[in-house]
Amino acid sequence: MATADTINPGGIMRIRPATAATAESGLVRGALIGTALLFLVVFIFLPLGVVFAQALAKGLSTYWDSLRQPDALAAMRLTLIAAVIAVPLNLVFGVAAAWAIGKFEFVGKSLLITLIDLPFSVSPVVSGLIYVLLFGAQGWLGPWLMKHDLQIIFAVPGIVLATIFVTFPFVARELIPLFQAQGQEEEEAALALGASGWQTFFRVSLPNIKWGLLYGVILCNARAMGEFGAVSVVSGHIRGRTNTMPLHIEILYNEYQFVAAFAVASLLALLALTTLVVKSAVEWKSRRQVAKAARWDGEEQTV
């Protein structure tokens, strides 16, 4: 099959192996690849290695002990709570918003898109401060909250709110282009066949976006667990009560407890690595589905 590389069934872009016509000289290639590798090593692999090296510097048992500190456990618990609340909420909101934006025309659509992007464009510290100004003791709603004995700032609700705000765009941003690309025809077909709105959504729209959705959720979760700036402002850094893992790491580090700090940090690094593996698996899986579909495209041209 000499033509296999030039034929392009199903319109899927294929990367061709370099030929004499498109290749650079060996020296240029070596320099480019070398630069890229050096960059990766210095900025990614080296720091990652240092995290684990420092965490295990005094042996496995010290590592293990520092993870079992009550304050460390409390930080982990709080991080999980924040993620468990923020991710599902943003999942529901993200799907709903992306559905509306991708499939329908309405007044204020571009405003909604801008609002969804807001957490990306605002510094996390500023978004944390907004919550302090709103819900803090001197804030707009402070007196009312105090009267009703509700504490949001320097407590778990504030941390959850800040996390939700910061991770707000991930799912929606991932799905909007998908919904837009798919158009409305399949949904219209389902409706014409007698399906209700919910049936159409769960049986037609949702299966078509499942990989994109999973991808968005993974990124959303990673950010929810790793968020520092916004959470730092609203948390108050009360040990064992309002410290999430990133905040706990900072405190430990500032107290020169390097092993403990890096031990907790290694957990976040592991989370990042796991996220990357799952993300690649999801990407691989969805690509394989597309490729499988494309492979069949050229065959069976009989009517």
Place this chain on the structure above:
Amino acid sequence: MSIEAQHITKKFGQFTALEDVSLQIPSGELVALLGPSGSGKTTLLRIIAGLEFPDSGAVHFDGEDITHRKTRDRRVGFVFQHYALFRHMTVFENIAFGLRVRPRNARPSNERIRTKVHELLKLIQLQTLASRYPSQLSGGQRQRVALARALAVEPSVLLLDEPFGSLDAKVRLELRRWLRQLHDEVHITSVFVTHDQDEALEVSDRVAVMNEGRIEQVGTPDQVYHYPATPFVYNFLGNVNLFHGRTEEERTTIHEADTGELVYARPHLLEIHRQPNGDSHFRATIKHINSAGPLVKIEAEAEWGVSVRVEMSQEKFRDLQLVRNEAVFIVPKELKVFQKKVG
């Protein structure tokens, strides 16, 4: 089930897609909505389907006003130009979808669904491909699956939006004959949208020719082709030469100058002669000859400079032995006259 559209107007922003359109479709008929893009034919189809709602006017099914009824309650089968098959479902599940989403008390048993789907697969001659995904099918196969999916819910009306528009020419031809056969067997009231006049004339019982949001003419293929009501219809159905002319004592002659009268002539109704034979004629020069195909297509330049298309049989062409740049006489055998619109 009969369909009646009454005085339908639909605007999209500033654009008027349909303006006071009325159309009656008797039960069991296969009607083509024919027109160029932007003529409103798809909008009319979607309004009948309930996928769009008219700004004013009404849609009746069997005399019942269903203008405000939702798509899912209209019992229409809709076939989309780009198939709109559910890409994550097999062929079997695509066809079964309409039965599976029925409310529990109206839903057939799995056994019944399987029988029904296999019947339909047989009808579309794709029994062996039930477990394939849409992406594993050719365009023609996909469109047949889309048709089977629409028929599975036993619709009272079948609506097809440019059903063969994205298929290559040969497949399109086969599929439209197949659609005609299918309609002769099932006899379901069907409306299909097309911009291809051959397709409309070949497949349908009646054709509604649309232009700029209005229906220009409704009639059998024979009527609209041979007795076009407006210049647009004449122009749209087949190739045409446009001249200025004058009618005196029931005799139409072609003139060089603007006479306020438009005269149309089909290319195959113009004859080429070497010598004037006494009939009304005009002089022309042969500019281009294309003899590949069943008819020889000749482009000539009339003496006043306009280009004229003539078609003749291969035999006639062989007899005449025409060559490029030869001076000839063109005799119109049949001319169609329309008064020029005022303004």
